Amino acid sequence: MAVSKAEIERRMERLAQTCRGGRLKLTHQRMEVFRELAGAEDHPDAETIYQNVRRRVPAISRDTVYRTLATLEEQGLVHKAEILSGRGRYDANMEHHHHFICTECGRVHDFYSRTLDDLPIPRSVASFGRVESAQVQLRGICANCAKGKR
Amino acid sequence: MAVSKAEIERRMERLAQTCRGGRLKLTHQRMEVFRELAGAEDHPDAETIYQNVRRRVPAISRDTVYRTLATLEEQGLVHKAEILSGRGRYDANMEHHHHFICTECGRVHDFYSRTLDDLPIPRSVASFGRVESAQVQLRGICANCAKGKR
DNA sequence: TCTCTAAACAAGAATGATTCCTATTCAGGA
DNA sequence: TCCTGAATAGGAATCATTCTTGTTTAGAGA
Ligand SMILES: [Mn+2]
Ligand SMILES: [Mn+2]
Ligand SMILES: [Zn+2]
Ligand SMILES: [Zn+2]
Numbered sequence: 001m002a003v004s005k006a007e008i009e010r011r012m013e014r015l016a017q018t019c020r021g022g023r024l025k026l027t028h029q030r031m032e033v034f035r036e037l038a039g040a041e042d043h044p045d046a047e048t049i050y051q052n053v054r055r056r057v058p059a060i061s062r063d064t065v066y067r068t069l070a071t072l073e074e075q076g077l078v079h080k081a082e083i084l085s086g087r088g089r090y091d092a093n094m095e096h097h098h099h100f101i102c103t104e105c106g107r108v109h110d111f112y113s114r115t116l117d118d119l120p121i122p123r124s125v126a127s128f129g130r131v132e133s134a135q136v137q138l139r140g141i142c143a144n145c146a147k148g149k150r
Numbered sequence: 151m152a153v154s155k156a157e158i159e160r161r162m163e164r165l166a167q168t169c170r171g172g173r174l175k176l177t178h179q180r181m182e183v184f185r186e187l188a189g190a191e192d193h194p195d196a197e198t199i200y201q202n203v204r205r206r207v208p209a210i211s212r213d214t215v216y217r218t219l220a221t222l223e224e225q226g227l228v229h230k231a232e233i234l235s236g237r238g239r240y241d242a243n244m245e246h247h248h249h250f251i252c253t254e255c256g257r258v259h260d261f262y263s264r265t266l267d268d269l270p271i272p273r274s275v276a277s278f279g280r281v282e283s284a285q286v287q288l289r290g291i292c293a294n295c296a297k298g299k300r
Numbered sequence: 301t302c303t304c305t306a307a308a309c310a311a312g313a314a315t316g317a318t319t320c321c322t323a324t325t326c327a328g329g330a
Numbered sequence: 331t332c333c334t335g336a337a338t339a340g341g342a343a344t345c346a347t348t349c350t351t352g353t354t355t356a357g358a359g360a
Contacts, residue, residue, distance in 0.1 A: 129292035
């Protein structure tokens, strides 16, 4: 099911409010990049958004799309899935475990939890496909970074 | 606490067995890359592994490190944390939700679960730092890809 | 409505991580 | 010991993203 017209409108309105609230300009580019996401359910990447917006705003640049997405994320208007910097991180610990990730320095800590190993997966997920692994990701600020900030 | 000598030995032995089992050669480079991970607890990235192994195998190339890590992952000897291809994926849905990710095509589906929103975080995690968000990630093969394979 | 200026933008170069290419080496079975 | 496919070294190429520089513009204030 697609995002409803009403929900898209509500989201666009929230963008306008947020811009007025902060000292953000409500530019054409900003609106079109956000509109693209307001109506999407498929978690498009920056390049896809760029290609779609380009049809309406031919002169828009990739940089603007990336910059705008970062701004929207800062403002809590969109959500960036995945990612912990660009680098893959490896581990020879193959016991089932979970991760605490410091969003400041990238440190990754393992933790274990019998309860979390056996999560109750909603039945609805079955319609998406076959689940092969489940993992809990905690994000936050590690003790070290918290200390450094003071 | 560091990984025990005994555990490192056990892991190195498993590498040897896996290589013998498959048609994989037990090369010097392969052993040294894995040894680096067998003793580590800090989820090093490829570059860090490269720099460390280089002290023992000066001629090793980055490509070999990357290739070896991929091989070790295929063999179930190491685990790659994070990452779903290289691209960030965006979403304007800011309700708390979780993700099902198809490891084949990268499709991302949202799902909701009151139970998963309120996970029991082990007390031990508090020592790592302050948790700011918790999210469940399911990985698997989506219905579409499963169909295509047959 | 007009003016002004910090914010935002376009274009393309630069960067950083990873993968690819090609010639060379070598592990390990015969 | 020999042989061959697997694996490697070194460097170019690619891909996503960020940076730099000069230009445009939203919107506050006159
Ligand atoms: Mn781990
Ligand atoms: Mn989502
Ligand atoms: Zn940190
Ligand atoms: Zn798929």
